[in-house]
Amino acid sequence: MTPIAAGIVGSFLLLLLLFLGMPIAFVMMFVGFLGISYLASVHAALPVVANTVYETAAYYPYTIIPLFILMGAFAGGAGITAKLYGSFDKWFRKLPGGLGIATIAASAFFAALSGSSVAAAAAMGTIAIPEMRRFKYDPALAVGVVAAGGTLSFLIPPSLGFVVYGMLTEQSIGKLLVSGILPGLVLSLSFIAVIVVKVKLNPVLAPVTPGHVSWKEKIRALGGVWETMLVFFIVMGGIYLGFVNPTEAGAIGATALFVIVISKLKLTWRGLSTALVEATRISVLVLFLVAGANVFSYFLALSTIPASVSAWMASLQISPYAVLSLIVLIYVMLGCFLDAISMMVLTMPVIFPVVKTLGFDPIWFGVVCVMMMEAGLITPPVGLNVYTLAGVVKDVPMATIFRGSMPFLCAMIGVVILITIFPGIALYLPSMMGR
Amino acid sequence: MGWGEVKQGIRRVNFIVCAIGMAMVIPLMLLTFADVMLRGFFNKPIPGTFELSQYILAIFILLGAAYTQQVRGHVGVDFVTSRLSPRLRVYCEILTTLLSLFIIAIVIWQGWVEGITEKAVSDQLRIPQYPFRVLVAVGGFLLWLELLIDLFGAFGKLRRNEP
Numbered sequence: 170m171t172p173i174a175a176g177i178v179g180s181f182l183l184l185l186l187l188f189l190g191m192p193i194a195f196v197m198m199f200v201g202f203l204g205i206s207y208l209a210s211v212h213a214a215l216p217v218v219a220n221t222v223y224e225t226a227a228y229y230p231y232t233i234i235p236l237f238i239l240m241g242a243f244a245g246g247a248g249i250t251a252k253l254y255g256s257f258d259k260w261f262r263k264l265p266g267g268l269g270i271a272t273i274a275a276s277a278f279f280a281a282l283s284g285s286s287v288a289a290a291a292a293m294g295t296i297a298i299p300e301m302r303r304f305k306y307d308p309a310l311a312v313g314v315v316a317a318g319g320t321l322s323f324l325i326p327p328s329l330g331f332v333v334y335g336m337l338t339e340q341s342i343g344k345l346l347v348s349g350i351l352p353g354l355v356l357s358l359s360f361i362a363v364i365v366v367k368v369k370l371n372p373v374l375a376p377v378t379p380g381h382v383s384w385k386e387k388i389r390a391l392g393g394v395w396e397t398m399l400v401f402f403i404v405m406g407g408i409y410l411g412f413v414n415p416t417e418a419g420a421i422g423a424t425a426l427f428v429i430v431i432s433k434l435k436l437t438w439r440g441l442s443t444a445l446v447e448a449t450r451i452s453v454l455v456l457f458l459v460a461g462a463n464v465f466s467y468f469l470a471l472s473t474i475p476a477s478v479s480a481w482m483a484s485l486q487i488s489p490y491a492v493l494s495l496i497v498l499i500y501v502m503l504g505c506f507l508d509a510i511s512m513m514v515l516t517m518p519v520i521f522p523v524v525k526t527l528g529f530d531p532i533w534f535g536v537v538c539v540m541m542m543e544a545g546l547i548t549p550p551v552g553l554n555v556y557t558l559a560g561v562v563k564d565v566p567m568a569t570i571f572r573g574s575m576p577f578l579c580a581m582i583g584v585v586i587l588i589t590i591f592p593g594i595a596l597y598l599p600s601m602m603g604r
Numbered sequence: 605m606g607w608g609e610v611k612q613g614i615r616r617v618n619f620i621v622c623a624i625g626m627a628m629v630i631p632l633m634l635l636t637f638a639d640v641m642l643r644g645f646f647n648k649p650i651p652g653t654f655e656l657s658q659y660i661l662a663i664f665i666l667l668g669a670a671y672t673q674q675v676r677g678h679v680g681v682d683f684v685t686s687r688l689s690p691r692l693r694v695y696c697e698i699l700t701t702l703l704s705l706f707i708i709a710i711v712i713w714q715g716w717v718e719g720i721t722e723k724a725v726s727d728q729l730r731i732p733q734y735p736f737r738v739l740v741a742v743g744g745f746l747l748w749l750e751l752l753i754d755l756f757g758a759f760g761k762l763r764r765n766e767p
């Protein structure tokens with residue numbers, strides 16, 4: 170077999186075992202090991218897996234993962250979600266679909282403290298959905314808003330999505346995180362636009378919430394927002410100005426939120442151990458996936474597939490934007506079946522060299538990728554946010570949640586197109602960063 | 605002592621081991637925080653923060669691997685297998701678990717061989733690297749036991765379905 174043929178056989182074996190249900194990290198290690206044994210030698214292949222596992226598990230920049238997860242868990246434990254929701258409700262009550270807008274705004278702000286999206290969807294689900302249903306909102310709209318709002322955690326830093334992308338492509342995690350700020354804002358606004366347009370077209374979907382809010386109350390409600398803003402500005406400001414590296418910023422953010430939880434006397438053993446178990450589970454999952462991906466990439470590099478595919482793509486003389494559209498389409502489809510992080514880990518070894526050859530900016534492509542990861546969280550049949558929500562609101566069928574999320578999925582695609590036309594939305598802030 | 609008790613024992617050990625690793629995340633957080641503060645305000649960073657962080661991360665991840673398998677944390681794809689007949693699904697589970705056991709066995713073996721011969725020490729505090737490298741074998745072994753429980757569980761399902 171030529172190396173390329175071996176690479177193709179290996180990739181098919183990977184897909185087969187994947188569909189048989191083998192954990193993705195172990196599949197990549199296993200196939201990578203077989204491939205390296207074949208293309209190099211068994212002797213060379215034997216130590217690769219164990220060494221990769223150690224090097225991944227003891228790599229300083231990855232300490233950011235548990236820290237980001239702790240940030241989200243402490244923020245949830247401190248009751249910040251409910252406070253944000255209460256504040257924004259006061260501000261947006263009179264707008265069409267006001268509670269929905271408040272949900273998106275609160276999700277966006279919570280996203281500024283949390284790196285993982287499922288926690289956000291679950292936390293917001295228990296607060297916002299009962300409220301929206303109490304005021305007779307259409308169930309599909311209510312759950313759709315929460316599912317979509319939860320995905321914002323992936324784009325608005327701190328974000329696990331950018332960390333994983335940065336790990337796989339060796340791009341600066343700090344720049345990636347900063348690049349997510351403006352697109353995150355644009356996406357939140359486009360979600361709000363979706364709600365406003367839907368409710369304007371069909372006011373029955375969201376009856377106006379009764380009750381007048383005075384300006385005094387509105388000003389006082391801002392008190393629920395300042396902690397979030399403060400922590401966000403310290404964390405992202407520190408990274409932006411180059412005072413701290415992203416890991417240190419994560420530690421500062423987590424410590425600050427830890428202090429907030431303690432000062433509110435809301436730290437319980439149970440809460441702390443749940444937070445730590447969550448941090449462990451996600452960190453181990455991510456780092457084993459990355460270790461698997463590194464083993465598999467080594468095999469693919471030996472097979473010369475990434476280089477050949479890139480060369481072939483470049484020789485095709487078709488517009489890079491046609492290839493990009495194809496990649497986005499592939500991600501939308503993969504997102505239907507794979508969870509966000511596995512999708513990145515499985516595709517990046519081949520897709521990233523292609524994207525670089527086509528001349529796209531790696532940081533900009535990171536934003537596109539993270540948005541595609543977000544889309545995967547709400548597409549049927551296995552959108553993770555939808556599953557989480559289905560667990561929280563037991564009386565709304567899963568199909569309704571998917572139907573409710575569809576308009577927001579379209580908004581995501583719209584924003585991807587927008588940042589393709591105006592890459593500055595993603596690249597302006599990182600280009601100004603201090604070093 | 606029956607298999608049930610052994611199984612419970614293994615799971616319990618894996619949880620405790622994971623809890624040990626887990627408990628080190630808070631010190632990791634505070635250490636990094638303190639390092640930044642002391643560096644920023646007094647220009648006196650804590651020596652070795654970088655390498656201590658790396659070692660703590662290694663303990664945390666490697667000791668958590670088995671427990672993560674216990675709670676089905678290592679994700680897989682189930683939209684094909686969930687459509688198969690229960691019997692076929694168990695066959696898939698047995699095959700994939702055997703392959704996982706194989707690759708993790710190699711990780712344990714090589715983790716031990718590579719770990720025990722490691723001579724490197726950390727840059728500032730001169731802490732030897734080998735105990736942490738050996739954790740690859742230790743964590744791998746606990747993960748292997750967890751997979752073994754899954755394998756026996758799958759065989760059990762197969763036996764119970766027999767007419």
